[in-house]
Each structure stands twice: as C-alpha cells, then as structure tokens.
Amino acid sequence: MRHIISIGDFDRDGINRLLDHAGQIDRKKYDAQALDGKILAVLFFEPSTRTRLSFESAIARLGGTSLTVGSVEACSIAKGETLADTIRVVSGYADAIVIRHPKEGAARLASEFSTVPVINAGDGAGQHPSQTLLDLYTIRQSMPIDGINIALIGDLRYGRTAHSLASALSLYNARLHTLCPRGLELPETLSARLEEQGMEIIAHENITDIIPEVDALYVTRVQRERFPDSASYFNVASSYRITPELLADAKKHLIVLHPLPRVDEIDPRVDEMPHAKYFEQSRNGVPVRMAMLMQVMQ
Ligand code: CP
Incomplete structure (x- = not known):
C-alpha cells in the first residue's frame, strides 16, 4: 500500500x-x-x-x-x-x-x-503534493526543471503549495527567490532544511528586482482563512500584483504560475500574455x- x-x-x-x-x-x-x-x-x-x-x-x-x-x-x-x-x-x-x-x-x-x-x-x-506534481509538469512543458531560477511570491508561511514546491525543487538544483509580506516568510525549519540540502534561497523586498532575473514566477494568494483575525489579514493582503507593465522587464521565456484561486495577485490582463501558464497548470x-x-x- x-x-x-x-x-x-x-x-x-x-x-x-x-x-x-x-x-x-x-x-x-x-x-x-x-x-x-x-x-x-x-x-x-x-x-x-x-x-x-x-x-x-x-x-x-x-x-x-x-x-x-x-x-x-x-x-x-x-x-x-x-x-x-x-x-x-x-x-x-x-x-x-x-x-x-x-x-x-x-x-x-x-x-x-x-x-x-x-x-x-x-x-x-x-x-499539497498533487499540486506540486502538476506544477512541475507545467514547468517541464516550457523548460527543464533542473537549474531553474524561480521566485515564490505571496504567502510563504501558510502556503502549502509553496512548501511542497520548494521541497521538490531542492531535488532539481533550483535557485529560489522569495518575496512575501513581512511575517509570511517560509517557515524557518523548511528554509533551514532546504539550505542544508544545498539550495540557494535569496530573499527580496522588491518585486522589480526579481522579475528580470527569473525563469518562473510562482504567485500565491494570501490565504484569509489561515489568519487568526481579519485585521491581521488586511495588514498584508494586496501586497503584490503582477501586471503587464511589471512583466515588460521579464525574460521572453518567463512563465507565470499560480495554483489558483487568485484574488488580486495577478492582473487579468496578464491572462492574454504568453507568460501566463496558470490555466494550463490547472488543466x-x-x-x-x-x-x-x-x-x-x-
Ligand atoms: N490549487 C488548489 O488547490 O485549488 P483548489 O483549492 O480549488 O482545489
């Protein structure tokens, strides 16, 4: 079994x-x-x-x-x-x-x-292991997973999709960039384990520093249901939004992934751009x- x-x-x-x-x-x-x-x-x-x-x-x-x-x-x-x-x-x-x-x-x-x-x-x-397997499958449709430069953006503390994906990427020599609201960083135990396994994790404060650097953006929702109260959620909600203007500086092959559902982290105008892979990802x-x-x- x-x-x-x-x-x-x-x-x-x-x-x-x-x-x-x-x-x-x-x-x-x-x-x-x-x-x-x-x-x-x-x-x-x-x-x-x-x-x-x-x-x-x-x-x-x-x-x-x-x-x-x-x-x-x-x-x-x-x-x-x-x-x-x-x-x-x-x-x-x-x-x-x-x-x-x-x-x-x-x-x-x-x-x-x-x-x-x-x-x-x-x-x-x-x-969320089945999500990670379909995330990796979607990456592999566009580029090799090995050695990928990928950014995890959003709720990295409570985001189970981010936890599973970061763990899997440590098997593929990935370079991990992170960007999250203060207090929503990857759990210390997870980031310490990944670094022990040799993964390079680079924490950023500014989204414009990340976009030109990476092959993939993995954007996640700030999950209201994981916060103890509405005030602490609204303190960090709507911190980031991927827009066509931001993606003007992206590599041509950059893919934008999101496990969905999205709230307001990705402007719907991005949906029509070749970078957008999140609906293929869900399929x-x-x-x-x-x-x-x-x-x-x-
Ligand atoms: N990605 C994901 O887990 O979506 P659902 O919550 O709709 O299943």
Whole structure:
C-alpha cells in the first residue's frame, strides 16, 4: 500500500517517472478502463474547485467511480465522529481516499487509520503534493526543471503549495527567490532544511528586482482563512500584483504560475500574455492525478 502524504514521499526519479506517465496520459496513451470497478473516496473538509474536481475527473476517465464528501457538515464528523473513525469506516467503502483537511498532519493521521492508500489533497499549512506534481509538469512543458531560477511570491508561511514546491525543487538544483509580506516568510525549519540540502534561497523586498532575473514566477494568494483575525489579514493582503507593465522587464521565456484561486495577485490582463501558464497548470491536474491514482490504486 502506497500513501502520498508529502512530496518528500517521492525521490527525483519517482517524480520524473510520474511526470513521464502523466505525459503519456496527456497524449491519450492510456487504458480508459485501467481502474474499472475501483472506487475513490474524495473527502474534502475545506473548499476546493480544482483539486476535488480534477481527482473526480481523473478517476472517471480511468473507468472508476468516486464517493464525495464536500464539507464537515455533510458527514458524521458534524455529529462528533473523530477523523480516525471516519477514515476507518470510509476505507471499507473505497479503494483509495483523497483527503483535504484544515489541520496540518490530518492526512498523515488518516493514513495511520486507513486500510487503503491515502492521498493528501492539502492539510492546512502543511503540504499539497498533487499540486506540486502538476506544477512541475507545467514547468517541464516550457523548460527543464533542473537549474531553474524561480521566485515564490505571496504567502510563504501558510502556503502549502509553496512548501511542497520548494521541497521538490531542492531535488532539481533550483535557485529560489522569495518575496512575501513581512511575517509570511517560509517557515524557518523548511528554509533551514532546504539550505542544508544545498539550495540557494535569496530573499527580496522588491518585486522589480526579481522579475528580470527569473525563469518562473510562482504567485500565491494570501490565504484569509489561515489568519487568526481579519485585521491581521488586511495588514498584508494586496501586497503584490503582477501586471503587464511589471512583466515588460521579464525574460521572453518567463512563465507565470499560480495554483489558483487568485484574488488580486495577478492582473487579468496578464491572462492574454504568453507568460501566463496558470490555466494550463490547472488543466494539467487531470493527467497528473490520473497518473497518481494509477500508481496507488492499480
Ligand atoms: N490549487 C488548489 O488547490 O485549488 P483548489 O483549492 O480549488 O482545489
């Protein structure tokens, strides 16, 4: 049984193999009945559009079916049932579980009580490994990942997509530039671990210093739901906005990525520029998650 809880569950060869497989799937080279008769439980205790629907699309495209719980209110956790008991029960109904939960560590806990593979679809400010795999897949469509100069911009403290991606990029000799509102820096434990692994991390204060330097901008939303109160959110919200004027200084091959949803971090006028890859990125969630499901469910 193989769980996918953290991007650290993969080594570089494992990531590359999965991305190659997703590429074959993207080229329609897959068995549409590969998971015929298999059932995926999709337990989402936080809102989602992309992750939930692309996992549901992925299992359907492979001939399987899904059982979905879209909120705490929609299941017996609302009556006081523990997550551990919920997982014990659901693993009797399905062949794998995809879980999103507001608490960091919830997916790991689920894996300890599940009798079927568990995939972490986002645990609080922890990890979001399927997002990272589709981020890497999207980068690889434009340029080699190896040696990339990439900027992480936005909420690096609570942003699980940033945490997972930074960890994965440490396997690819990436140079990491960071830009965030004060107080939303990468967690110290994570940046120390990445630097120990040899990753160069360069913190910036000015977006105009970053744009001409990098091959990719990975922009993230400041996540209102992770702040203790509205005042502390509004102190740092709307700190950065990527505009066509800012991108005038970018390298021609620069790509702009965002896990989405966006609020106001990317001007909609950027959508029409060749740099904008974030909608392709969200579409790539389907082949990448198909490859993940085949890895854990076959
Ligand atoms: N990128 C991402 O996780 O989007 P959703 O919250 O819509 O799933």
